[in-house]
Every structure is written in C-alpha cells, then in structure tokens.
Amino acid sequence: MHTLRLCITIVWRLITMKQKKMWLVILLSFFVIFLTYYIKSQPKKTTASKTTQLLGTIITAEVYGVHSEESLTLAFNRVKEIENKMSRYIPRSEVTLINEYAGEKPVPISEDTYFVLATALEYAEKTHGAFNPVLGNIVELWGIGTPGAQIPSQEALDQFLPYLDYDKLVLSKNPYTAYLSCDKIKIDLGAIAKGYAGDEMARILSEEGIESGILNLGGNVVVIGKKPDNSLWTIGVQNPLETERGEIAGIIKPLDTSVVTSGSYERFFEEDGIRYHHILDPATGYPAQKDVISSTIISPSSTIADALSTAVYILGKDQGLMLIESLPNVEAILITDKHEVYTSSGVKDDFFTLKSKEFTNEKR
Numbered sequence: 001m002h003t004l005r006l007c008i009t010i011v012w013r014l015i016t017m018k019q020k021k022m023w024l025v026i027l028l029s030f031f032v033i034f035l036t037y038y039i040k041s042q043p044k045k046t047t048a049s050k051t052t053q054l055l056g057t058i059i060t061a062e063v064y065g066v067h068s069e070e071s072l073t074l075a076f077n078r079v080k081e082i083e084n085k086m087s088r089y090i091p092r093s094e095v096t097l098i099n100e101y102a103g104e105k106p107v108p109i110s111e112d113t114y115f116v117l118a119t120a121l122e123y124a125e126k127t128h129g130a131f132n133p134v135l136g137n138i139v140e141l142w143g144i145g146t147p148g149a150q151i152p153s154q155e156a157l158d159q160f161l162p163y164l165d166y167d168k169l170v171l172s173k174n175p176y177t178a179y180l181s182c183d184k185i186k187i188d189l190g191a192i193a194k195g196y197a198g199d200e201m202a203r204i205l206s207e208e209g210i211e212s213g214i215l216n217l218g219g220n221v222v223v224i225g226k227k228p229d230n231s232l233w234t235i236g237v238q239n240p241l242e243t244e245r246g247e248i249a250g251i252i253k254p255l256d257t258s259v260v261t262s263g264s265y266e267r268f269f270e271e272d273g274i275r276y277h278h279i280l281d282p283a284t285g286y287p288a289q290k291d292v293i294s295s296t297i298i299s300p301s302s303t304i305a306d307a308l309s310t311a312v313y314i315l316g317k318d319q320g321l322m323l324i325e326s327l328p329n330v331e332a333i334l335i336t337d338k339h340e341v342y343t344s345s346g347v348k349d350d351f352f353t354l355k356s357k358e359f360t361n362e363k364r
C-alpha cells in the first residue's frame with residue numbers, strides 16, 4: 001500500500017502540468033460516462049393500473065414503483081387464488097366442500113382459509129354474533145344481488161335461524177381442517193374475504209418494492225404509502241343516500257391503512273317501497289335496520305376492518321362505537337338514519353372531513 005502511494009507520487013511529480021490536466025479530464029469523462037450508465041441501468045419507477053372482476057366485485061388498483069406492471073399481475077393472481085379457495089360459488093372451492101360435507105366430516109383446507117375462518121370466528125365472538133360467518137343458508141334464501149332476489153317466507157327462514165351457531169364451525173391445525181358439525185348451516189365469507197384479499201394484495205405489492213398505491217375491492221380500500229407526488233391519498237366516503245357510486249358524504253386522508261365501508265346502498269332490491277339490503281341481522285334473518293346506514297372502519301388490517309364494518313352496521317351506533325373504542329388500532333365513521341355522522345375518538349379533523357351538507361357532524 002505504502003509502495004503504491006509512493007509510486008503514484010513519483011509519477012505525479014514527473015508528469016508535466018499540461019499532462020496532469022489532460023489526465024484529470026480523461027478521469028472526469030470516465031466518471032461521467034460511468035455515472036450516466038449506472039443511472040440508466042437502474043430500474044425505472046412507473047405507474048400501472050388494472051381493473052378486474054373477482055370475488056363478486058370490481059377490483060381496481062393503481063400502483064407506483066419499480067416493476068409496477070409485474071407486481072400488479074402477482075397481486076391479482078393472488079386474489080384469484082383466494083377466490084378459488086373461499087368463494088362458495090366456485091364448485092370445488094374449499095368453502096364449497098366444507099358446506100357440502102356439513103354434518104358429515106371435516107374437510108382439509110389451506111392455511112389461507114384457516115386464517116380467514118379463524119379470524120371470522122374471533123370477530124363473531126367479539127361482535128356477539130352480529131358478524132356471523134355461518135349464515136350462508138339465510139344469504140341464499142334472500143339471494144340479494146342475484147336475479148332471483150326475494151323476501152323469503154318466515155317458514156323458510158325458521159328452517160335455519162335457530163341453528164346459526166358459529167361454534168358449530170370447528171377448526172383444527174396440523175393438518176388444517178374445517179368442519180361444520182351441523183348440516184343446517186353454511187359458510188359465507190362475503191363479509192370478510194375481500195378484506196383478506198386486500199391485505200394480501202398490499203403485502204405482495206410492498207414485498208415487490210411498490211412504495212405507493214391504492215387498491216379498491218368493491219368499497220374496501222387499502223392505501224400503500226403516499227401518492228407519487230408525496231401528498232396523502234384521498235378516499236371518498238360514499239353518500240349512503242345515493243345509490244350512484246361516486247357521490248360522497250366526506251373524505252378521508254389515510255396513510256398505510258385500510259378503509260372499509262358497509263352500506264345498504266351496495267346491494268339491495270326494493271319491494272312496495274321498502275329496501276331489502278344484503279347486510280343481514282343473524283338475530284332476525286332480515287336486513288339489519290338499527291340506526292346505521294353506512295359504517296366505515298379504518299384499520300391497518302383490511303380483514304378485521306371488513307368483518308367489523310358489517311358487524312357495526314348491524315350493532316348500530318351506540319353498541320358499534322362502544323365496540324370500536326374497546327379495540328386497538330381501529331376507528332369508525334358512522335352515518336345514521338337521522339343523517340348524523342358519528343366518529344370514534346381517534347378520528348381527527350385532518351383525517352376525516354365532512355363534505356355533504358345533507359349530514360351533520362355529531363361527535364368529536
């Protein structure tokens with residue numbers, strides 16, 4: 001090392017001033033060429049977006065980062081995988097098989113389905129059964145969102161209502177299995193699977209290096225970081241009095257979290273001037289009608305936010321807010337039938353802004 005430094009010093013002293021300048025220019029040129037090449041060879045950050053129908057809803061995603069197109073493909077493939085396991089409309093899905101073998105035998109399931117079913121049971125317990133993952137038969141009787149939607153007879157409802165006990169869904173690990181120990185119940189994950197799919201999309205995109213994005217799974221929104229221009233993402237809370245999508249009641253500015261809304265405007269039919277919507281109260285078998293007409297839950301876990309948005313809609317404002325205040329990392333924005341907006345204690349002014357004059361802000 002010492003000898004090398006000595007050699008360089010000797011050579012440097014021997015060459016003339018003119019030669020020194022020339023060498024400096026050559027070295028500098030090499031440095032500039034190398035730097036340009038290095039910058040050009042770095043992967044470029046781009047925006048990519050995609051819209052697809054999966055899990056019975058329209059899913060849109062817009063992401064920004066390196067390999068944005070490829071990352072989106074991976075994320076959407078994952079949703080397809082989740083749909084194939086958890087949809088009860090897919091003939092050989094895991095959920096279909098659990099339902100088919102109800103009262104007969106346990107069915108092998110994947111870790112994904114185990115996780116979602118276990119979370120569903122946890123939140124069924126926490127919401128005192130308002131969120132109930134085994135009311136598939138009641139959902140089928142109503143058929144809301146299908147061409148055959150109808151008001152079921154009380155007799156038809158009574159065939160299943162007394163059996164809506166989620167403890168009859170028995171899970172086990174090593175190997176993962178699920179068993180419905182009563183043949184009068186069926187699993188329906190319509191109120192939680194989209195949340196899980198949102199979490200999985202966000203996880204894959206982040207692992208792939210996506211630093212900014214917004215995912216919308218039919219009203220379940222997940223945001224990754226900030227917008228590419230470094231400002232916060234803005235999400236509109238749908239005006240529940242309007243059935244047209246895009247009319248907003250207020251806006252939310254979230255960061256790295258999920259915002260999930262359940263509302264009676266999402267799927268419904270009307271008969272004799274009465275709206276029959278898709279959020280069913282397991283206590284009555286009828287569409288829930290306490291006092292909440294839109295329930296928005298904010299949580300870093302979209303799975304949990306999804307289960308809770310459905311449950312809080314059913315529980316109503318007082319019980320719903322009490323539940324949300326008792327849980328960590330969860331906030332709520334509720335709109336009531338009296339057009340009042342109630343927020344949980346963690347919802348700050350700069351996070352949620354009421355925009356529509358049709359509603360009043362009731363709690364801060």
Ligand code: AMP
Pocket residue numbers: 130131132133135139188189190191192261262263266278279280281282306309310314
């Ligand atoms: P969401 O839009 O997340 O509130 O979920 C509504 C969907 O979940 C419905 O279309 C049904 O498939 C299912 N569902 C309805 N009522 C309940 C309930 N009380 N508990 C669990 N799932 C429900």
Ligand code: MG
Pocket residue numbers: 190191192262305306307308309310
């Ligand atoms: Mg839900």
